[in-house]
Every structure is written in structure tokens, then in C-alpha cells.
Amino acid sequence: xxxxxxxxxxxxxxxxxxxxxxxxxxxxxxxxxxxxxxxxxxxxxxxxxxxxxxxxxxxxxxxxxxxxxxxxxxxxxxxxxxxxxxxxxxxxxxxxxxxxxxxxxxxxxxxxxxxxxxxxxxxxxxxxxxxxxxxxxxxxxxxxxxxxxxxxxxxxxxxxxxxxxxxxxxxxxxxxxxxxxxxxxxxxxxxxxxxxxxxxxxxxxxxxxxxxxxxxxxxxxxxxxxxxxxxxxxxxxxxxxxxxxxxxxxxxxxxxxxxxxxxxxxxxxxxxxxxxxxxxxxxxxxxxxxxxxxxxxxxxxxxxxxxx
Amino acid sequence: xxxxxxxxxxxxxxxxxxxxxxxxxxxxxxxxxxxxxxxxxxxxxxxxxxxxxxxxxxxxxxxxxxxxxxxxxxxxxxxxxxxxxxxxxxxxxxxxxxxxxxxxxxxxxxxxxxxxxxxxxxxxxxxxxxxxxxxxxxxxxxxxxxxxxxxxxxxxxxxxxxxxxxxxxxxxxxxxxxxxxxxxxxxxxxxxxxxxxxxxxxxxxxxxxxxxxxxxxxxxxxxxxxxxxxxxxxxxxxxxxxxxxxxxxxxxxxxxxxxxxxxxxxxxxxxxxxxxxxxxxxxxxxxxxxxxxxxxxxxxxxxxxxxxxxxxxxxxxxxxxxxxxxxxxxxxxxxxxxxxxxxxxxxxxxxxxxxxxxxxxxxxxxxxxxxxxxxxxx
Numbered sequence: 089x090x091x092x093x094x095x096x097x098x099x100x101x102x103x104x105x106x107x108x109x110x111x112x113x114x115x116x117x118x119x120x121x122x123x124x125x126x127x128x129x130x131x132x133x134x135x136x137x138x139x140x141x142x143x144x145x146x147x148x149x150x151x152x153x154x155x156x157x158x159x160x161x162x163x164x165x166x167x168x169x170x171x172x173x174x175x176x177x178x179x180x181x182x183x184x185x186x187x188x189x190x191x192x193x194x195x196x197x198x199x200x201x202x203x204x205x206x207x208x209x210x211x212x213x214x215x216x217x218x219x220x221x222x223x224x225x226x227x228x229x230x231x232x233x234x235x236x237x238x239x240x241x242x243x244x245x246x247x248x249x250x251x252x253x254x255x256x257x258x259x260x261x262x263x264x265x266x267x268x269x270x271x272x273x274x275x276x277x278x279x280x281x282x283x284x285x286x287x288x289x290x291x292x293x294x295x296x297x298x299x300x301x302x303x304x305x306x307x308x309x310x311x312x313x314x315x316x317x318x319x320x321x322x323x324x325x326x327x328x329x330x331x332x333x334x335x336x337x338x339x340x341x342x343x344x345x346x347x348x349x350x351x352x353x354x355x356x357x358x359x360x361x362x363x364x365x366x367x368x369x370x371x372x373x374x375x376x377x378x379x380x381x382x383x384x385x386x387x388x389x390x391x392x393x394x395x396x
Numbered sequence: 397x398x399x400x401x402x403x404x405x406x407x408x409x410x411x412x413x414x415x416x417x418x419x420x421x422x423x424x425x426x427x428x429x430x431x432x433x434x435x436x437x438x439x440x441x442x443x444x445x446x447x448x449x450x451x452x453x454x455x456x457x458x459x460x461x462x463x464x465x466x467x468x469x470x471x472x473x474x475x476x477x478x479x480x481x482x483x484x485x486x487x488x489x490x491x492x493x494x495x496x497x498x499x500x501x502x503x504x505x506x507x508x509x510x511x512x513x514x515x516x517x518x519x520x521x522x523x524x525x526x527x528x529x530x531x532x533x534x535x536x537x538x539x540x541x542x543x544x545x546x547x548x549x550x551x552x553x554x555x556x557x558x559x560x561x562x563x564x565x566x567x568x569x570x571x572x573x574x575x576x577x578x579x580x581x582x583x584x585x586x587x588x589x590x591x592x593x594x595x596x597x598x599x600x601x602x603x604x605x606x607x608x609x610x611x612x613x614x615x616x617x618x619x620x621x622x623x624x625x626x627x628x629x630x631x632x633x634x635x636x637x638x639x640x641x642x643x644x645x646x647x648x649x650x651x652x653x654x655x656x657x658x659x660x661x662x663x664x665x666x667x668x669x670x671x672x673x674x675x676x677x678x679x680x681x682x683x684x685x686x687x688x689x690x691x692x693x694x695x696x697x698x699x700x701x702x703x704x705x706x707x708x709x710x711x712x713x714x715x716x717x718x719x720x721x722x723x724x725x726x727x728x729x730x731x732x733x734x735x736x737x738x739x740x741x742x743x744x745x746x747x748x749x750x751x752x753x754x755x756x757x758x759x760x761x762x763x764x765x766x767x768x769x770x771x772x773x774x
Contacts, residue, residue: 112440132447133454136436147459177558189577196580284690289458293429296436296454299463339680341718342688
């Protein structure tokens, strides 16, 4: 990315990964074609991230479709997706690269057996790219253009965030034995976080931010229709209406996300339900809520809802 | 302003002014964020208000709370009829101030005399440690405030899944093998490891309702000691919330090193100072928004309240039970517990007692020292 002295007068060059996406409307259409139904503000942010070549930080409740958005972006741009799942204790060897020690040893033993190579050649042959195990970040740089999904970055430690910062600002990785790997085209980077802790401001500042909320009624019906086309329209609507009421009013410990709505709709469809009734709902409630207390609350709430 | 003809400003100036206003509203807008904002607005159409709003969301904000603040400023900044959000008129609370320790004795006298004075003062401090903070005279209060600095807060630690290299413990097979592979498969030194430890999070929920007004100041001081006990920017650490009729996060405000300034900042951010008590609802808000997301998971949760609940007692009990399932330990601090003849008769206290791991007093500095010790050993 170039640094423009007066950014509002110079229109930045579009990132190569985003080439072909003309406008926000175009991107919305492309995402819709992959089955991802999002609102305009989400599409605008994604489009800005593509055009400005910035990473995209997605936050929101679990089950609101953060990870699937990254997948949809990859599909709509026809790019490969490389996923880095973060966890406590993840470090550079699990994110960047590692040397394949057993194969290096094997290589040396083979040379020994053949008895040909000089010491210097054998040594040089060891640090070859074929002995390099590319972990997600390096893989994304090598495969670029690609989509790099850094999933649940809030689970990783602070040190890892600092390391990400370095990679995200330069899009290059230095391997002492081989040299520097630079992405031909900066990858499209998507970070997701469940907000179990506050991310560092330095990392947030590099990214464009979007908060994914639970969708409204019409949009959620659209999502169910698009993601689970086998579910009948009438049933889908009944399910979504019920879920939306449960989310707002039933005081659940863990309000169901869109993922749970989809699971529930599919479960009901599999049982051959055409109309949401108390009996079928009670049998499938495990797809919707995952706490015993919640299951009871859902039953009483549905009782009232379906009686009315 | 409203009657004069609108003044035309160049677009950049208006937008940069807007970023300043957003920063003034409490969003951490830095230069590079502002630059990104200009870039984003240029990419979208500057004439489309919705686009400009979304550009602001994407580039200036860093959390759901920021989004609301941004929108509030946005609505007024780009609408000439509106007014900028005024800061809420704050009732004047005398700022707590440190005063000199009054000289209890004139000069003069030999060594024996000064020795006596020092001893007398030491025991005076000891008496003050055990006095109820709600009944202190202003001068005594000022002395006690300085004594809060003696609270040595330590954060409890927990075992982690990650191992650390150690000279004893279990054999670290992967590290040993890797070391031997580095030596071409020759056996090498054996590595050992043990489970590491990590600081456990501490969450303080302080009741600032009217019935607790005598203790809220002291409790915030204790909270400030806890916050300053952990290094800035640590991912674990201490989180402080005030509860009353609503839930307010005051961790940021208390991060200031100087206790007086930290307390003033915390006081400014709490809207329901000395209000009513809806403890159950506030706890529910905490667990829904923060606790279940991971803040309370495995943490030591300290709730400081007298248990005067005006809302639904069953809700309160249910929420504390839920917190106990999430947290490592739930500590209830009740300022009235240490007083003579206290019986836990309030409905709120009776409802929560079965779900609480420790039930502590919290009316004097000595009891706060005890609380610090209980948390450190949790």
C-alpha cells in the first residue's frame, strides 16, 4: 500500500485481490450468489476492506456468521481460503512455518547411503523449500491472492497479536535460512473475535471494524431459505418468528444464533414437520438451545406462543 | 448559529472535524484511523450519508459501544439543527483530597517523648483500620484514604494447559525428540517440563446504590488497588463494574495511577450513583454481556453489596447461581456483616448465600485487607 499525502484527493489503487469487484452492489450480488445474505452496511465494509487493502475485523455474538462470511468472500472472489484457528498458546511455529526435521534427517541418511555429496552440498540441500512446512500464514502468502481467515483471534495470547501485527503490516515473512517470502498480492485478511477479551488497540487500528448483529426477521427468513432450501417457506417463517421472540423475550442463558436457527429448521424438516407444533418443537429443542434451564424456558415460551 | 446562513467548509475539513468530535465523545480515534476514514469516504460517495456513516463504523470504531457514540455524534454533526451531545450535568461531589496528617503533639521533649508520639500514632492507625468507614469524620477519612496504599493486592494464579520448561517434573518428550533430531538422531539431554501458571482474572462488582453510599468510595479505592496491581495492557487482569440500577464498566477509569484522579474519573462514568438497587437485573446484564462471553469464566468474582434488593429476589438468586457455575469462586462482601448483632435477614442476602463461596465483611480497612488475602488465595 502506498502512503498518499492527501488521501481524499488521491483514489487508492484497488487491491489486486478485489479486482473485478466494481461496486458495493456488485459485491452484495456476488455474496448473495454464494448463499450469504448480509445487509448493505456489511457489504460496504467488506468492499472498503478489499479496496483499501486492509484486514477486516469481525466481531459479534457466536453463531452470527462471522466465519461463514470469510468463506463467502473467498467463494465470491474465487480465491482459496486459508484458515488459522487461534487457541491459547498458539505461537509462530504453528502459524508461520516449521522445518520438517524427520525428512531432513531422511535426506541426510539417503545422501550418506548414496555416498556422493560433499558436506557443503548436503548442508545446502537441507534448507530447501521442499523441507519447509508452510503453516497457514505462510501458505496464504505463497498462494496469494488468497483469503486468510484468522479465526477467534481473541483466544490467542497477547504475544501472538503482536506477531500478527507484524505480518499484517508488511505481508511478508522472513525465514533466516531461505530469505524473505513476500506475497505477490496481499491476501484478503479476515479476523474474527467473540470478544472474550478486548483486542489490543494497535491491532484494531490496522483493521476495518464490523459488528455483526443478529439479523432481523425478514433477513433471517432469507438466510434460512438460502442456506437450507429444503425447508419449506411456511415452516422457515414459523421457526424464525419463534427464534426471534425467544432471543428477545425469553431470558435465555445463551440466546440462539443463526447457526442454531438453521439447525433447528433442518431438524424439524427431517422429522417431516410441516407446521411448528409443541410436540415436534419439544423433540427438537436440543438443536436450538444447549442448556437444561434454557430448554425448560423454551418449552414454556413456545407453549404460550403457540397457544396464542 | 441557526439563523445565519450555513457556512460552506471544504469536505476534508468537515470530516476531520467530525473525527475530532468523535474522539471527544470517547472513541479512541488516532491520526491513522482518521486518515483511513478520509480514504474510505473518498472511496464511497461522500454525498451519501449512509455511506459516510458506514465508513465511520468501519474505520473509526473498535467495539459495539463505539458504534453508538459514533452515531450520536454523526447525527448531530451532519445535521445543522441538532445539538452536540452535552455531557450529563453532574452533581457536585466534593473531590476526595489528601490532607496533611494533623500534628497531635507540639515540638519539644526528648527522645523518649517522640518515641511515645510515634507509638501513639501507630496505634491510632491500628484503631482507624478497624473503624467503620461510613462513620468516620472527614479528617479521619482523609488519613484512612492514604492508608489504602498499604493494601497489597495480588492476583490469584491458575494452572494452564501449556507446559513450561523446568528442571524437574515430567519428561518433555516432544522437546527431547526435537533436540535429538537436531543432532541427527543422536540421543541428547532429556528435557523436563511442568504445567505453567497464569494469573486468574478478578472481577469486582460494586454496588453503588443509595444504601451503600457510605462504602462505595472505599470499595472503589480497593478496586483501584486491584487494578493497579496488574500491569497495564495485560490480557488477564482485573475488571471492575459498578451495579445499581444499571451496569457500568469502570476498569478504564480506574486505570489511572493516582487514586484521586481515578476515583473522580470513575465517579464521572457512573450514571446511577446513590440510586436504587436492581441487583438481579444488573447481574444478569453483566453475565449476558460480559460474563458468559468469557470474562467471568474461571475468574474470581467479588460482589460487594448489602443485599437490599428492590427487584425480584428469585432473579438475584438465579443470577448469582449462574455466576457461580461460570466463575471459579464467588465472594460476597457485605459491609454490615462485621457489625455486632448482624444477622443475614435481608431477603437478598438470604437468597444468595447458598450460591456464594465466601461471605466476608467489608466495612473497615482491616476487612478489606482480609478480602485481598481471600482473593489472592482463591
